[in-house]
Amino acid sequence: MAYVVIDDRGLAASLSARNTATRATRESVTRQIGIVLFEGFSLLGAGMVAEVFQLANDIAMSEGSKTLPYRVWLLSTEGGAVACSSSLQLATSAIDEVGDSCIRGFDALFIGGGRAVANALGDARLKAWLHRVVPASDEVRAIGEGHQLLKAAGLELEQFGAPFGQRMRPAGPEEDAGADDHHEALRAALVLIRRDMGADAARKVGERALPSLSTRLSALFADASRPTSGDKVWASARWLQENCERAISVADAAQAFAMSERNFLRRFKDVLGMTPSDYLLQVRLELTCQLLVNTDLPVDKIARRSGMRDGDRLSKVFRSRLGVSPTEYRSRHRVRVDNAIGQ
Numbered sequence: 373m374a375y376v377v378i379d380d381r382g383l384a385a386s387l388s389a390r391n392t393a394t395r396a397t398r399e400s401v402t403r404q405i406g407i408v409l410f411e412g413f414s415l416l417g418a419g420m421v422a423e424v425f426q427l428a429n430d431i432a433m434s435e436g437s438k439t440l441p442y443r444v445w446l447l448s449t450e451g452g453a454v455a456c457s458s459s460l461q462l463a464t465s466a467i468d469e470v471g472d473s474c475i476r477g478f479d480a481l482f483i484g485g486g487r488a489v490a491n492a493l494g495d496a497r498l499k500a501w502l503h504r505v506v507p508a509s510d511e512v513r514a515i516g517e518g519h520q521l522l523k524a525a526g527l528e529l530e531q532f533g534a535p536f537g538q539r540m541r542p543a544g545p546e547e548d549a550g551a552d553d554h555h556e557a558l559r560a561a562l563v564l565i566r567r568d569m570g571a572d573a574a575r576k577v578g579e580r581a582l583p584s585l586s587t588r589l590s591a592l593f594a595d596a597s598r599p600t601s602g603d604k605v606w607a608s609a610r611w612l613q614e615n616c617e618r619a620i621s622v623a624d625a626a627q628a629f630a631m632s633e634r635n636f637l638r639r640f641k642d643v644l645g646m647t648p649s650d651y652l653l654q655v656r657l658e659l660t661c662q663l664l665v666n667t668d669l670p671v672d673k674i675a676r677r678s679g680m681r682d683g684d685r686l687s688k689v690f691r692s693r694l695g696v697s698p699t700e701y702r703s704r705h706r707v708r709v710d711n712a713i714g715q
Contacts (some may be wrong), residue, residue, distance in 0.1 A: 401497075403479035403568065404507075405444045406517070408463055410495070412488025415456040417515035417557040417614065419662035420581065421482050422446070423705070424561045427577045428569060441568055445470055445478075449498045457486050458617075458677060460667050467501045477508030480564055481628045482557060500523035517521025528675055582712070602628050605643040608636070609651060616655045617679045622648045656680055657693060664702040671698045 414581055425442040432441050448454045451466030480521035483502075492498060502525040506512055514522055522528070558581065566574035607708050608629050612620070625648055633715060640648045662677040669677070675686040683698075690698050 388440055402440055403442050405442050406470075406478040406481040406505075407444065408464065408467075408482065408498075409444050409454050409456075409484045409485060409520075410486075410489065410492035410521075411455055412457050412486055412491060413454070413484040414486035414516060415451050415458060415460065415666070416659060416660055417486075418446075418456075418482070419666060421515070421561050423662070423665065424558060424565065424577050424581050426567050426705070427580050431576055432569065432575055441565075442638065449495055449501075457488060457664075460663065460669075462666055467498065467558045473493050477505055477510070478667070479509070480511040480513070480561075481506065481509040482560075483512070483518030483521055484512045485514070487517060489517040489520050493524040494707060497667065502527060511560075511564065512558065515557045554578045587600075591613065605639050608640065608648070609644065612648065612652050613655050616659060617677055619679070620652070622652075652679075653689070657689065660686060660690075660698070661701065661705070664698055665705050 389559040405421075407421055409418060423445050425444050429440045429442055432439075446454075446462055446464045447467050447470070448464040449467055451464055451469060454464050455461050467565055498521075502522065504529050506522065512522075544633070556580070562574045562578050565577055574626070608625050608631075611628055622637065623633050626633045629636070629640070637647060640646075644651060646654075656678045658675055660680060663674045664671075664677065667674075670683075671686060672683040675681060675683050678686075680686040680689065687697055690696060691703060694701060696704070
């Protein structure tokens with residue numbers, strides 16, 4: 373089977389034991405994290421989830437832990453290589469190949485998002501698996517459009533309580549439930565890490581995952597509801613995410629939402645705490661980091677795919693924001709992938 377290997381040690385104890393574990397017991401157990409993917413999934417949300425758990429493992433080991441806190445499984449119906457919306461491929465495990473500790477449920481299960489989810493809605497095998505595993509999992513989080521897949525499987529998140537301490541807010545008729553999806557996925561992962569490893573560890577992970585947003589981490593931990601995704605500012609943030617690979621400007625975003633550029637700049641900063649230009653650069657930086665970690669593409673090609681124009685500009689941004697070159701970042705954060713398929 374093929375999966376992202378956060379640890380190559382043995383699987384954790386049974387989920388039934390973990391469900392009643394105390395905090396002390398949690399610290400000595402490897403939690404099982406599942407991320408369900410399909411052809412055309414959005415890399416930003418799913419990739420960020422995998423990255424933050426990898427960072428949590430790195431922090432735990434650097435602090436002397438003898439057990440890695442998390443093992444992440446990238447899952448798809450058939451297993452093998454699955455292409456994201458940018459046509460980049462990730463190795464996955466088949467849903468029926470996961471170990472005995474996961475087959476009855478996960479400590480946390482994330483359902484990938486992306487507009488191509490429509491292609492997975494008719495996958496009877498995947499829906500049957502979700503119908504069996506989701507109720508048995510401790511925490512469930514749909515990333516953006518992933519909620520459609522749960523609904524197609526006859527599941528509603530409200531049936532299973534409030535994942536990560538916050539119920540999923542159903543989208544209204546005019547809303548896109550995928551708005552700001554990768555930040556919501558990040559928040560969910562950080563809340564789980566905070567529960568298992570403490571607030572300091574979760575904050576360290578967040579600062580490494582989103583360096584330029586570290587001053588806003590308190591908002592990620594807040595339980596208060598944010599403005600609805602139907603709000604023009606959040607919708608425009610979503611638009612910037614979806615179009616970050618193109619040569620777009622702040623004026624383009626303002627025009628797309630029928631706002632003057634001046635009003636758009638003011639409202640965007642009031643809601644998100646940064647300018648649209650800074651937000652767009654951060655989205656591009658996050659996408660670049662995922663491509664560096666999860667692919668072998670040359671830096672120049674990654675720069676073009678993430679809207680950074682060329683490798684020289686990308687290198688300048690990396691050195692100013694992260695203090696390392698893209699190549700150094702890749703070598704430090706490469707997720708170890710087991711490509712053995714069909715074992």
